Amino acid sequence: MLTVEAVSSAYGRIIALREVSLEVKAGEIVALVGSNGAGKTTLLRTLSGVQPIKGGRILFEGAPIERLEPHLRVVRGISQSPEGRQVFGPLSVEDNLRLGAYRRQDAGMRGRLDHVFALFPVLAEKRRIAAMSLSGGQQQMLAIGRALMAAPKLLLLDEPSLGLAPLLVDQILAAVRALRAEGITVLLVEQNASAALAIADRGYVLETGRVVMEGSGAALLGDPKVRAAYLGP
Amino acid sequence: MSEFLQLVFSGLTVGAIYALIALGFTLIYNASDVINFAQGDFVMIGGMATVFLMSAGLALPLAALIAVVAAVAVGLLLHRLAIEPARGASPVTLIMITIGASIFIKGMAQIVFDKQFHSLPAFSGDAPIPVGGATLLPQSLWVLGTTLGLVVALYLFLEHTLSGKALLATAANRLAARLVGINVTLILAMAFGLSAAIGALAGVVATPITLTRYDIGTLFALKGFAAAMLGGMGNPVGAVVGGLLIGLLETFGAGYVSSTYKDAVAFLMILFVLFFLPRGLFGGRSVERV
Structure with missing residues (x-):
């Protein structure tokens, strides 16, 4: 459904994304995890078109959308819940x-x-x-x-659990799973990596603007390097 | 007492005009953080175009309509040619662009119109209406009625239409507005068009009282700006209250102190607000120091 091909983006001279490639298939929940400043939010903003793209392509349902204005991407079926409850x-x-x-x-x-x-x-x-x-x-x-x-086909969720009490985190993640059951595809960005990977079909690990690892949610959860870097002991 | 009432009437009349200009400032400021100092020139275009179209033989309603349409066209062009190409520039830069645009519009007005003062006949005659020992000019009722009508129309537009809500949403959070699919460029163009229409209508009804010339926009813009500041930049209710207050203060200053310093009142208010009340009477967003 969504193919991101070597997408780069920058804030002035500071490069935030370096040739990021990933794929989200219809009906999946895909988690994007990584530490603060890894470029997760930048990637979602680039997908929505509110952050300028420097290079690469974004294909949505087979059509390139990287030059479309943000409101036209909403029309195509991409909707975002931004970081920080805007x-x-x-x-x-x-x-x-x-x-x-x-x-x-x-x-x-x-x-x-x-x-x-x-x-x-x-x-x-x-x-x-x-x-x-x-x-x-x-x-x-x-x-x-x-x-x-907006009745999206693809829902971009940026840090839905940030700053919430554990009970609310569970409630929101349960809601995300319910959405997938309705046929909405979800790309989920989370600092709370264990919670995100637990409900995700697949996941990508982002580090300083690059994809450094990918795999099924369960595989990433079990990976010792991921555990050490993002999940704590 | 009758003198007091007389001053209240004339204060409210000029105050209503300032209120409309302040509303124009508010609309554009909310949509873009830009303070459009060409706002007063829309008032001039409304008045001058009506004068020249009427002298060409058109009836007042038609002349006024064309004048408002012309002002809207200028407002949209101002946005398209001067503001939009500088998208992403700091508000201070954009404000300077509007000052430049204002000078340009005045220059064009000298060529398209002329350099003389002009007036319009009062819409419903000049026979004063006696009220409680004072008198009220019919044209004052036109000014107050137009202001009331525009304020109500603007309120209905903002609170009860999707486009109005989109404008409020853009003012509240531009990023979120873009993410829900609002075309913020279009919203900003709409704000410029609406502000131009409001300013031009103010110019049409005010001209029989205040006269008009190619350069009256500057003073109107400053008075309207003082009104918007006093009410709290970005607050529509504040803009109206601020406008009426500036009008009243100015008229009472002229009536009881000295008419020489009439125009100083608005500037004293700007200084007062900056020193003691930087958020204005109705709060509003915090003001960034430039």
């Missing part, structure tokens, strides 16, 4: 979700809204409240829900 603070929870469907104002929107409320019931309770007054965990749910409102 919600529309002053707008209500429901407005945030409706704006998630900005490019898909169709008859199915009502149903998707109900679906997001079923996935995260707390959002339904707080639908009239300004997004900035939600707790961190609730904002994270809102960011994921907003990305789902």
Whole structure:
């Protein structure tokens, strides 16, 4: 579904991605793990088009998209829940979700809204409240829900568990698995490598802008080098 | 008492015009962090184009409509030719671009129009309406009514349409706006077009009271800027309240102190806000020191 071929990107003269190649097949959960500053967020932003690409190609469903404006990539079916719960603070929870469907104002929107409320019931309770007054965990749910409102084929999740209590992490990861069961393909970026690899079909390890390892989620979880570097003793 | 009431009437009338200009600042600032100092020139275009179209034989409503459309076209061109090519530049650079654009628009206005002062006949005659010992000019009602109408229309647009929500979303978080598929370039163009339309309408209704000339935009922009600062940059309610307050202060200053220093009031307010109230009356976002 998604093929990333030798993609490079930089912030000014600081190179953040060096010829990264990876593949996400339809129906998979693929985890991207690595330490802080490895380039995980940069890669997702490059895929969404909000970070300029310096070289390489991005193929989505066989078509090159690396020159498309961000909003046209959303139209193609790529939706991202960004790092740090970038919600529309002053707008209500429901407005945030409706704006998630900005490019898909169709008859199915009502149903998707109900679906997001079923996935995260707390959002339904707080639908009239300004997004900035939600707790961190609730904002994270809102960011994921907003990305789902675009009815994506490929969902990019950036650090959905960052700063959340362990119970909430489990709840969010359970939601990710439920999404895959519905046929949404997920590319998941996580610092919490053990949690991410545990639910992923496959994973890639990113280090200083390069892919240094890849394999099935279980294989990476069991790999001594990965364990030593990212999972602790 | 009647003198006081008279000053309130004229203060609210000029204040309403400042409020509309401040709203224009607010729209563009929210969408882009740019303070558009060409905002006052939209007021000039609205007034001058209406004057010249009417003298060419057009009826007022048609002349005003064409003037507003012309101002919107200038606003969109300003965005497309001056702001958009500098995308990614710092807000300070963009602000300087708008000052340059303002000078350019004034220069063009001298060629397209002329260098004279012009006025329009009041829309509903000049017979003053007596109210509580003071008098109210019918044109003041036009100004206040237009302001009220535009504020309500803007509110409905922002709160009840998808495009309006997209503008608010872009103001709240540009990255997230791009990620949900909002074309922020288009939103910014829309903000410039809307600001131009609001400014031009203010110019049409204000011209019978204030007169117009190719260079009146500068003073209007500064007064509107003072109003937006006083209300809290980026806050639409603050813009309206700030505009009315500046208008009232200016008129009371002229009435009770000295009309020589009328224009100084707005600048004193800017200094006051910068020293004591950097976020303005209605909070708003924190102000970055430049």
